[in-house]
Amino acid sequence: MTMTRSDPQTAARPGLAETFARRPELVSLCLLVVICVAVAVINPAFLSPGSLIDMGRASVVTGLFALGVFAILAAGGIDVSFTAIAALTMYALTLFVLNVAPGLPMAVILLIAVAGGTVLGAINGWLVHTLRVAALIVTIGTQYLFRGILLAFIGTVWLMELPPQMTAFGKASLLDFTTANGATVTLPWYFLTFPAAAVLTWLIFNRTLMGRAIFATGGNPEVAARLGYDQRTVHLFVFAFAGGLAGLAGIVHVCANRMANPFDLVGTEIGVIAAVVLGGARITGGTGSVFGTVTGVLLITVVNNVLVLVGIPSTWQRVVVGAFILLAAAFFVTRRRKLQPQIRKQAI
Amino acid sequence: EGTITTVVKISGIPWFDRMETGVELFAEQNPDMSISQVGPASADSAQQLQIVQDLVAKGTDALAVVPMDPAILEGIFKRAMDRGTIIVTHEADNQMNTMVDVEAFDNAEYGAALNARLAECMGGEGKWTTFVGSLGSRTHMQWVGAGEENAKQHPGMELVDPNNESFDDANGTYEKAKEILRKHPDIKGFQTSAGNDVLGVGRAIEEAGLAGKVCLVGTGLPNPSASYLDSGAITAIGFWDPQKAGMAMNAVAKMLLEGKELTDGMDLGVEGYNSVTLKDGPGEGKLLIGNGMVLADKDTYKDYLF
Amino acid sequence: MDHPFLELRGIHKRFGGVHALRGVDLTLRAGEAYHLLGENGCGKSTVIKIMSGAHAPSEGEILLDGVRHAALSPIMALQAGIETVYQDLSLLPNLSVAENVALGEQLVGGGGRMLRWLDRGRLGRTAAQALHEVGLEPTRALLATRVSDLPLALRQRVAIARAIAQEARLVIMDEPTTSLTRHEVETLIEVVGRLRAQNVAVLFVTHKLEECYRIGGQAIVFRDGQCVAQGPIAGYSRSELSELMTGREIEARRYRTGAPEGGELLRLEGLGSGEAFQDVSAALHRGEILGITGLSDSGRNELALALAGHRQITEGRVSMDGGPVRLDTPAQSIALGIGYVPEDRLGEGLFIEKSILDNEVPLILDRLLGPLGTIDRSKARAAAQDISAEMTLNTSDIDLPAGALSGGNQQRVLIGRWLSIAPRLLVLHGPTVGVDVGSKDTIYRAIQSMAERGIGLIIVSDDLPELLQNCDRILVMTAGRIAAEVRGDAASEDDIYQAMLASRPEAAE
């Protein structure tokens, strides 16, 4: 048939370069590997199981946040209120358990945290949908609102004595190591929330209609609406999903820290967004992957946690992290561009 | 008859909640005056500056301020004093534009005392490191500076990777402390400065199963530190009672409002400030130093429940 | 089965102050083909969006299988079997071809509920089947390609495949053939025939009357938001239809009456750009109108972009007035007096939310400066008014946003923008895509008057009548090379079409 010739894909089979261009998260993965190797060469202590486990547990809260942010970015929005959601849920819930229901089992506490976050997230989604304004703006508003509610009406006192079941959850260990100097390193149970959430997110995005609807909305919301993807549902879902993950992250944060500090978390949102963007999701929506997001989170965690190990003095640490973000982004963009010239031309 | 407003670094945190109890106590003792405490919602010197500026504009008679960053407030303090507002500060012994700066103790002595306690625990030997809230925090730098000075008496003590910034964030401190424990498996001591540092470092030590093996001495409050003190993850905490400091500031402000003279060795009527030292400050103002230093450990912290 | 499939009764639609539909009554029956005709902005797309549930009518009612509704939702319309190929194609650029074609089936099958598992196997099968029906070979690579990576013509067929992927009862196509080549149109006509045989109704919106006659069926003519005529299309002549649409008479004729004034303006020698086109040599005289056509992958689009400085020229030489020139950036081309009116009016041409004024002056900002080095607003207004008058815009309010104009008027604004720099050479890419007869007339007249002023013009288009009516010479490109050159006053559509296919390797076999 004469028809087939106009199909560009049959002519050139996707090679390695092509794969790289289509899956920008592979670039971050390479970057991650390069950094790890470099650090390990400078200080072999980096490769000790203890250090890796520490890295893993340090990534949990950021990771949970990041998966939610990824969902929202994929739908073409952005969220800066998730830290406030986490702070509000975790503090209100800890207070509730302490004062009202001290015997509440941990599983129920986790469920309530997720539910609380989901409700707050759904408020975001509802506002974004009904006000028809860029999500960034709405969520700046709700960030102030949620944080204001927390600090003005719920409380500012640090809760140092957690309910025992929460302390136990924070301490319960999955794996134990004893290092040379007699120190023990533990991988706590709560670490599992991150991979579990990642798998759940992957399932939603790749195996349900909702995942495709989210990408569709991120690609072009008007078109998605016309094709029958109910925008209200999509908005409510992504924001509620991100809210639920934020609620979970909040309570994990409390249990891991063994204190509920209402001033915590808010202020870290931009870093989380950076992690997701480094993971290959574009700020304009409709792109990204769970794998990339996890890679981005690991990348940021590693960079933040090896500064002392590598021997960078405190004064220089911000310069190094800032320069790293810029270099990584530049590397990322130029790689993508080099590998994609034909595709870009065609898209014109 | 006269308003005194206390402006703290940040409202809501335990330290300044404790200070507020002092301010309230002082208000009860002086029902004819209008006395209150305010502070910004986040740790940002710009926000504190705004509050001070609005209070000056509102016509408050006296301000008792715990500066987030003394330098940033110099300008507004000067203008306020030109306008006749009474300015008293706390934890700012380098403040140029203040009438009186109230210090609970001599900073160098405090830093040396913390370090002496640490050295005792370490047996005068081994690697140790220091944490400060931020490199710009003058008192913290004074404390660790005095600590370093003190450590020189013990040739066996080796300072490694000093002056880590904690930003008074327990979680960040925890991560950093873990990293240090990893980099220096043989580390023996931590001297910390900001109020939350002991919590973060203490947790790292406890989780590593090193409680009692690694020494930790730093500024902290008894209540939050209790469990770590009990487990031995924190060796000792040093502090002064913010309640008393708040009362002392307000007492000084009241005296200035009434036009009274401050003298060396006088009694402010507040515990720890019964015989204060009065010196010339860095600027026009005076430096008023009490003896409110407290070092507490496992056995003694229960005497200070706040 | 006694009531019709879809009936609209007394439909009104208002967008803010615009009264787009003013009482439309329409009846669509199964198995019939309908052609919705009318000028730009008469409300064709709007009525379609009401049928497909994208818009709710302001007044009136919709009867679906005899059941009364005040408005449809997209999912209701889809469940009833109303499938739409929108004017903008409505594809999801970041999803794969397979997903674009076949996701709808599962969404509609589940009544629009989204929290359900996705059946990937079925997705692939449905997509392959539908793509096959529109004449695309459903290779695995094609199914997995992102739509944003597809060329425009291919996208159009993907959109059509989506519409027929599910059990449809009414397929609506809003200007589906704008970027299809003639051969692809043939395939589409076959598809329509098959659909009608399966008792599916088909509603076409198009400005290409020739295609309507070929397909046959009912004509529905709209003017100013109202239905002014309906009946078998064979019963109307072209001029009758034009008159119904515009309310005035327009004769089909050759617009080109002048001749090049002589003096060579542009010469291309052995021009090439990567794989897109090679060895292109041609010359253009002052006041000459040169047409370039070819299938969508013939390199004609890339050649146009290269002349505008938007595409790297990798081989060969370009000279203007006998001297060599470089066309590396748009700014360089513009400085040489080369103008380029892009094909995608909304995406690449207009600043849609900005005023007509802002849209007409961006190329001459430096000439509008007052004594202070700032833009002299009164000069700018005067310049914009001049352009509006020259292009006979139907509004004199140049503060109106460009988005408030109809398609024809928008195109006039865009051409007017280029006229402002008094170009020596103007490249028009699809100058009348989606423009109605009335506006075409105005645009063609403007083109001719430019040529008379000595401007060299290149029209890149696949609208063959347009080229024949306007050009002195027409170059036909195939596979990145110039395959033939014909004279505008002597050639026929068929000559050109033969030339387009002649040297294609597959066609030769």
Add this chain to the structure above:
Amino acid sequence: MRKLDGRLVILSVLVLVLLGAGGLVSGGTYLSLFNLQSMATQVPEIGLLAIGVMLAMCAGNGGIDLSGIALANLAGVASGVVVTQFVSATEAPWLFTLAFAAGALVVGALGGLLNGIIIARLGITPILCTLGTQMLFTGLAVVVSDGRSVTIGSPDPMYELGNGVILGVPYSFLIFLAVALVLGAVLRFTPFGMRLMLTGANAKAADFSGFPKKTIFTVTYTLSGLLAGLSGVIIAARNVNVKWDYGTSYLLIAILIAVMAGVRPEGGYGRIVCVVLSAVVLQLLSSLLNFIGLSNFVRDFAWGALLLSFLAVGRFGLIESLAAAVTSARSPRASKG
């Protein structure tokens, strides 16, 4: 004629309402010259940063500038450290002030230029770029000052700049207004301004119109950096000192101001006069809350609520319906008829 800008009307009304409310609750102190001047000196530093954010947003391409306050601090710190070494504030007050201001502006412009180059030449998303440079600038400020605050001193010209008044209006506020005026004119009446707005509205169309897009982005971010530098000068003049971590909360507040002013985050639209008013509204409100002595956490809440109400007002055309209600209320007899 031109339709009245609804946003402008609400903001102006809000300014009056807040002034009135402040006068009422404070028994007049709020409206005293001293307080008005005090509030006016607080607006410029954040107002200038908000204008910077607005410029970045207007340029489109997902534009935003998160590095503003970090750059302002770096400008003050770097210029302070260098200039105090070479010029004495007490011996040559004018020279010192000018040198310091020039230094800060240069650092600001260079920082902005860096943003511009990274965004325009390397094609990195503005949010990611300015996030990186935000850390970089903060870090450099720490390195340069060793983390301590840098005393600039207050020679007379400097003091006047930060706190002096002319005809009752603070110099810094006048400078802010002048900058706003000039930039407003630049956006409206220069080819650069028009190109900037058009590029923000449709970058592809701008390409096809031959606009030098890279230059436009570079200049825009450089301007934003320059504004940050100026903000740094004003901070130094007002506070006598500069420090790397000053104003960390300004990051979101600057965006809040821009958004309340109706700047479109997708690009192509924004009015400077609205940004100025919006900054004034936030200042009035926050000072009012300080006057009432309300907890500062209530202020966070109030800002969130205010922003969301603004969005709701815009979304549901409440101004128009309000106007309609007012006119019909004026002629009640007619409606009862």
